[in-house]
Structures are given as structure tokens and as C-alpha cells.
Amino acid sequence: MPSKRDKHQSKYTLDRGIPGAFEGETITRRRFMTGTAHSAGAVAAASFALPALGFAFGPIFKSNPHRWEVVGTVDQFPDNNYVPVVITLQPNIGEAGKSTVYMRKFNPEIDTDPYDKGTPYIAISSRCAHVGCPVRWVDASERFICPCHGGVYDLLGRRVGGPPVRPLDRFYTRVNGEDVEVGPRFSVNSQLRRFSPRDPGETLDGIGQYLYPSRPGAQKL
Amino acid sequence: MPKLPAPPLPAPLKTPPPRPGQGNGKGGPLEDAKQAGITVVDWVDERTSLSGAARWMMFRKVPKGTNWFYTLGSATMFAFLSQAVTGVFLAMYYRPDPAGGAYESIRYVTNDVFLGQFVRGMHKWGSSVMVVLVFLHMARTFFFGAYKYPRELNWVIGVVLLILTMVMSFTGYLLPFDQRAYWATIVGVNINGTGPLVGPYLSDFLRGGSEFGATTLSRFYAIHMLLIPGLMAALIGAHLFLVAKLGTTAPPWTRAEKRHELRETEV
Numbered sequence: 001m002p003s004k005r006d007k008h009q010s011k012y013t014l015d016r017g018i019p020g021a022f023e024g025e026t027i028t029r030r031r032f033m034t035g036t037a038h039s040a041g042a043v044a045a046a047s048f049a050l051p052a053l054g055f056a057f058g059p060i061f062k063s064n065p066h067r068w069e070v071v072g073t074v075d076q077f078p079d080n081n082y083v084p085v086v087i088t089l090q091p092n093i094g095e096a097g098k099s100t101v102y103m104r105k106f107n108p109e110i111d112t113d114p115y116d117k118g119t120p121y122i123a124i125s126s127r128c129a130h131v132g133c134p135v136r137w138v139d140a141s142e143r144f145i146c147p148c149h150g151g152v153y154d155l156l157g158r159r160v161g162g163p164p165v166r167p168l169d170r171f172y173t174r175v176n177g178e179d180v181e182v183g184p185r186f187s188v189n190s191q192l193r194r195f196s197p198r199d200p201g202e203t204l205d206g207i208g209q210y211l212y213p214s215r216p217g218a219q220k221l
Numbered sequence: 222m223p224k225l226p227a228p229p230l231p232a233p234l235k236t237p238p239p240r241p242g243q244g245n246g247k248g249g250p251l252e253d254a255k256q257a258g259i260t261v262v263d264w265v266d267e268r269t270s271l272s273g274a275a276r277w278m279m280f281r282k283v284p285k286g287t288n289w290f291y292t293l294g295s296a297t298m299f300a301f302l303s304q305a306v307t308g309v310f311l312a313m314y315y316r317p318d319p320a321g322g323a324y325e326s327i328r329y330v331t332n333d334v335f336l337g338q339f340v341r342g343m344h345k346w347g348s349s350v351m352v353v354l355v356f357l358h359m360a361r362t363f364f365f366g367a368y369k370y371p372r373e374l375n376w377v378i379g380v381v382l383l384i385l386t387m388v389m390s391f392t393g394y395l396l397p398f399d400q401r402a403y404w405a406t407i408v409g410v411n412i413n414g415t416g417p418l419v420g421p422y423l424s425d426f427l428r429g430g431s432e433f434g435a436t437t438l439s440r441f442y443a444i445h446m447l448l449i450p451g452l453m454a455a456l457i458g459a460h461l462f463l464v465a466k467l468g469t470t471a472p473p474w475t476r477a478e479k480r481h482e483l484r485e486t487e488v
Contacts, residue, residue: 059429059436060422093435094320096403131408148408197431199414199424211417218431 063217064090068174068181071103077121077180079105082137084126087171087182100126101171101182102137102144110155113192123171123182124157129164132200144168158190165203166190172221186220196220277465284471290365291469293358298457300351304389305450307344315396317442319435323398348390355386367470375463378456385453392445398438406441407433 013021013028020028071085082102090097102124111122124144126134133148143160144153151162158167167190172183185197189204196219198204202212266272283291314330314337316322330337359379362368368376395406410433414424429436 057426059434060425062430064431089432090434092320096319096398096433097435132411133404133408199421200411201415202421212414212421213418215421215425215431217425 059217061216063219066184066221068176068183070176070179071101071123071182072180073178074175074180077103077105079107080110081139082124084137085182100134102126103173103180103182113156115188115192115194119173120175121173121180123173125169125171125185127169127200129159129166129168129200130162135168156192157188158192165201166198166205166208167192169197184221185218194220281465281468283469284475286472286475287469288472290361290472293354293361294464297351297354297358298461300347300354301453301457304344304347304351307340307347308446308450310340311344312446315442317396317439319398319438323396323438327397327399348393352386352390355383359383364473365470366473372463372467372470375460375467378460378463382453382456382460385449385456389445389449389453392441392449395438395441396445403433406437 009016011026013025014023018028069087071087072083077083082104084100084102086098087101088097089099104122104124106116106119106122111119116122126136126144128135128146128148128151130146130149130151133146135144135146135151135153137144142155144157146152146162146164149163151164152160153164153168154160156167157170159165167188169185169187171185174181174183187195187198187204189195189208191205193204195204195209196214198212198214198218202208204212262272311330314326314334316326318326327341330341332338362376362379391406391409394409395402410424410427413427414420416423425431427437427440428434429440
């Protein structure tokens with residue numbers, strides 16, 4: 001089917017045969033007015049829509065400042081057992097912002113993984129890597145047990161049973177004089193290689209780290 | 222011979238009773254009240270023609286075989302209205318404060334407000350009732366084939382309404398902010414996070430950040446109270462309009478009447 005505009009159309013309305021055209025006009029007054037009204041409407045709509053969208057989606061990109069919290073003194077934590085301590089993940093919201101961390105001193109016989117070198121203390125998060133229920137350290141069996149769906153982790157937080165998809169998250173630790181401080185969270189894959197914190201249920205082995213990308217709001221140190 | 226009394230007339234042949242205000246001289250307070258009501262309705266109708274729309278909606282034809290299954294849609298809407306009304310009353314007391322105010326406001330409504338426990342119970346159980354009715358209505362529509370041409374758009378609107386109902390249940394569950402509400406929300410948001418590629422961003426959007434934070438409860442409250450009810454009301458309006466405009470279908474077990482000329486060719 002032949003194109004209706006097979007001749008290159010002139011940019012002058014006079015040549016295009018539009019009624020009311022005058023010499024040298026390239027856009028009709030009607031079209032100009034319509035375009036201006038539409039542009040003004042778009043600016044007005046954007047002036048309330050864009051801030052609203054920014055408000056709704058902004059928190060995805062906001063990163064919380066890294067906080068270091070004192071959890072005890074250097075002689076409070078053994079190197080073969082875990083001690084639970086309550087830390088604040090989100091200040092100002094009361095109990096809802098708190099979580100439990102299991103603290104243990106670094107033990108070179110147990111923590112043989114090369115990624116752990118240089119860590120003074122091991123801080124394991126109680127957040128189960130299945131859907132986020134709080135796990136409990138059971139000393140007699142040397143396991144972390146999740147009450148919700150039966151996830152079981154070993155002494156290093158690696159999954160040994162149940163539906164979790166990766167080991168338990170950990171926190172950075174440092175020693176400040178006599179105090180032990182716990183810092184931001186990070187996630188590990190089954191080889192205990194470190195990644196920026198991920199939500200529960202997101203595996204980090206193999207393709208997992210690309211399938212569940214790191215979020216702008218949560219970066220590791 | 223004694224004259225027997227005339228047999229009673231059947232109802233359609235009796236003279237109809239006089240309409241109120243027709244000047245049959247039997248004025249009284251009841252007649253005056255009826256006349257006043259009619260005057261108000263006439264005043265509105267003359268300026269809006271709403272009686273035509275009401276007649277179109279209420280006196281529409283329904284096919285033979287319409288049965289009680291067809292009431293499930295209205296039942297769902299009734300459940301929605303019940304949720305909306307009880308929700309408004311709960312909103313007068315609720316405080317979306319994660320540092321304890323939310324739990325305290327619900328405790329106050331349940332224990333200290335007159336009929337507070339009843340209204341809260343209606344809202345809580347009403348949500349389960351609504352979800353059950355929504356699924357029954359959807360099943361009825363599916364098994365009766367009432368989603369086929371020209372009603373496909375109505376089905377799509379219905380599916381969107383189903384999703385919005387689920388979102389209402391999810392966001393409303395967090396609001397009492399007790400242990401069950403908190404952990405169920407943590408689990409639910411993390412389940413969202415397991416979707417590939419967009420999962421982490423979806424979780425962050427729902428929570429308002431990478432961790433459950435100060436704005437998460439407010440976010441859920443705004444979605445539950447403002448955003449979704451508005452969308453649902455608009456879509457229910459569209460859904461009902463399409464039902465009235467397109468009419469309802471007959472149940473699938475009714476047979477169409479064959480035309481007389483074709484009966485001879487029937488084997």
C-alpha cells in the first residue's frame with residue numbers, strides 16, 4: 001500500500017494546504033495552543049505526582065547509617081558457646097526495632113574459613129534464613145533451631161536441616177578498648193563468603209547473588 | 222332464595238388501593254408522612270433523573286433459572302460494606318505508632334470502649350467472611366461460564382478486586398501490632414522477597430526500607446485505609462455497572478427453548 005506521505009512534506013503550513021495558513025508559518029495556532037495547554041497540565045500533574053512517587057519509592061534507596069553498638073566486655077563471651085544479646089536494629093520504634101544476636105569469641109579451631117580471618121568475635125543473627133522467624137541456640141545439641149518450620153543450623157550457622165536456603169546472617173564485630181561492639185549485618189552463602197545483607201529466602205549460591213541483587217539501601221562495609 | 226355473598230375477587234382484579242396524596246379525602250398523619258416522603262424523592266428526582274437509573278438497576282431482567290448462587294456477589298459487597306463501616310469506627314480509636322501506641326489503642330478499643338470488642342470482632346471475622354465469599358463468588362462465576370464474551374472485562378475487574386482483597390487482608394493484619402501481627406508481616410514480606418530479580422525491591426517497597434522500620438506500620442495503615450478502599454470502591458462500581466449493563470447469564474443446566482419450526486428437524 002503506497003504511503004500517504006511518500007513525498008517529503010514541507011514544514012510550512014502554507015505548502016501543506018492547511019486553511020488559514022500564512023506565509024512562513026510552520027505550526028498552526030490551534031496546534032500550538034493545544035500543545036501549550038497539554039504541557040502546562042503535565043507540569044501541574046508532575047508537581048504533585050513526582051513528590052508522591054518519590055515519597056513512596058524513596059525508602060528503597062535510603063540507606064541506614066552504619067551503627068556500632070556495645071554488647072558487652074571482652075571477657076563475657078566464651079569461644080565454644082553462644083551468648084544471646086539484645087541489640088537495636090532500628091532506634092525509636094521500641095521493641096519492634098530490636099533483635100537478638102548470638103555472640104562467641106573467635107576460635108581458630110572452629111572458624112577455619114578464610115573469610116573469617118581477622119574477626120575478633122563471631123556475631124550470628126537470630127533471623128532464620130527461611131522466612132525470618134527468630135532462631136534459638138540449643139547448647140546440648142550445638143544447633144540453632146527455628147520454631148516456625150524446623151530449620152536447623154550448626155555451630156557456624158550453616159544450614160544442616162529444614163527449609164532455609166543459606167546460612168544465618170552475621171554482624172561485623174570489633175573491639176573498642178574493653179568493649180565488644182557489633183556493627184552492620186551481612187549475609188553469607190554456604191561457603192561463608194560474605195555478601196551485602198539480603199532478605200530471608202534469598203539464596204546466595206551460584207546464580208543466587210545475581211537473581212537476588214544487592215539493594216541500594218543495604219550495603220556491606 | 223337468599224342471596225349468597227359474592228365470591229372473593231382474585232387480587233389482580235381488585236381495584237388498587239389509592240396512592241397517597243390522590244385526594245380521596247382520607248387524609249391523616251400516615252398519609253401526610255407518605256406524601257412528605259414522596260415530595261422529597263420527587264424533588265431530588267426532578268433535578269437528577271435518578272429514578273430512571275434506579276429503575277434500570279433494580280428492575281432489570283434476569284434469565285430463567287436464576288438461583289441462590291447468584292446472591293454471592295451481593296453478599297461479598299455486603300461484607301465489604303460491613304468492613305468499611307466497622308473500619309471507620311476502628312479508625313477513630315487506632316493510633317499507628319509502632320513504639321507501643323498501636324497495641325495500646327487496640328487494647329483500649331477491645332476492653333474499655335462500649336461495644337468496642339463487638340466492632341473489632343465484626344471487623345476481624347468479617348475479613349475472613351469476605352475472603353470466603355469472594356472465592357465462592359469467583360467459583361460460581363467460573364463454573365457457570367459467566368466470564369465468557371461479552372463479560373471478560375468483568376472477570377478481569379473481579380480478579381483485580383480479589384487481589385486487592387488479599388492486599389487488604391495482608392496490610393490489615395499488621396495493624397494490631399502484637400507478636401502474631403509482627404511476625405506474620407515479617408514472614409509475608411520475606412516471602413515477597415523470594416521472587417527473582419524484583420523480589421528484594423518489592424520487599425523494600427513494602428517495608429519502606431531494608432529493615433522493618435518506623436514508617437512500615439504507617440505505610441501499611443495508609444495502604445489499608447486510604448489507597449485500597451478507594452480503588453476497591455471504584456472497581457466495585459465498575460463491576461456492578463457492567464453486571465447491570467450486560468445482564469446475568471442463565472445457569473449452565475438450563476436449555477434454550479427451541480424455535481417451533483426447528484422442532485421437526487430434531488432427531
